[in-house]
Amino acid sequence: MRKFIISLTILLVTSLAANADYAYLKFTTTGGQESTIGTGGLKITFADGKATAVAGSESMSFTLAELATMMFTNDQASSFSIYDVNRDTLVDVGDVNAVLEVILASGTDSSMDVNNDKAVDVGDVNAILSNILSN
Numbered sequence: 001m002r003k004f005i006i007s008l009t010i011l012l013v014t015s016l017a018a019n020a021d022y023a024y025l026k027f028t029t030t031g032g033q034e035s036t037i038g039t040g041g042l043k044i045t046f047a048d049g050k051a052t053a054v055a056g057s058e059s060m061s062f063t064l065a066e067l068a069t070m071m072f073t074n075d076q077a078s079s080f081s082i083y084d085v086n087r088d089t090l091v092d093v094g095d096v097n098a099v100l101e102v103i104l105a106s107g108t109d110s111s112m113d114v115n116n117d118k119a120v121d122v123g124d125v126n127a128i129l130s131n132i133l134s135n
Contacts, residue, residue: 022039022072022073022074023038023039023073023074023076024036024037024038024039024072024073024074024075024076025037025039025042025044025053025070025071025072025073026069026070026071026072026073026075027051027053027060027062027067027069027070028067028068028069028070028082029062029066029067029068030065030066030067030068031066031081032081032082032083032114032131033081034082035060036073036075036076037053037055037058037059037060038055038056038058039055039072040055040056041055041056042054042055043055046064049063049064049065050062050063050064051064051067051070068116069116081131082114083095083114083127083128083131083132085098085099085111085112085114085128086098091128091131091132092132093132095128096125096128096129096132098112099112099114099120099124099125099128100125102120103120103121103122103125107120108120112124114127114128115127
């Protein structure tokens with residue numbers, strides 16, 4: 001059953017890439033780091049608890065435990081942490097304040113949804129605080 005699910009996932013990812021005109025596949029780790037790889041000639045394999053993406057001479061590998069999300073995009077990943085919502089290269093109280101401002105304004109800025117629950121709320125504040133306290 002597990003091989004079937006993995007095969008189905010590979011087929012789905014491959015067909016999405018073939019039917020869409022996306023330049024990159026973006027990986028986000030549970031630690032918030034983002035990485036992208038070009039979609040030209042992209043091949044993804046899942047083996048031994050790892051996901052490996054290869055496109056030409058580029059290669060990326062992640063353990064499945066550290067992989068939070070994988071999505072196609074036209075934007076190349078920056079070196080910012082997903083918790084650095086104000087993009088000042090620091091994860092600090094400024095990021096907490098930025099999320100609180102969006103919440104208080106009843107905003108829906110998806111870049112502030114750091115816990116990927118499709119809402120900008122106190123859960124995102126908690127995720128940022130947790131990240132700050134763990135470093």
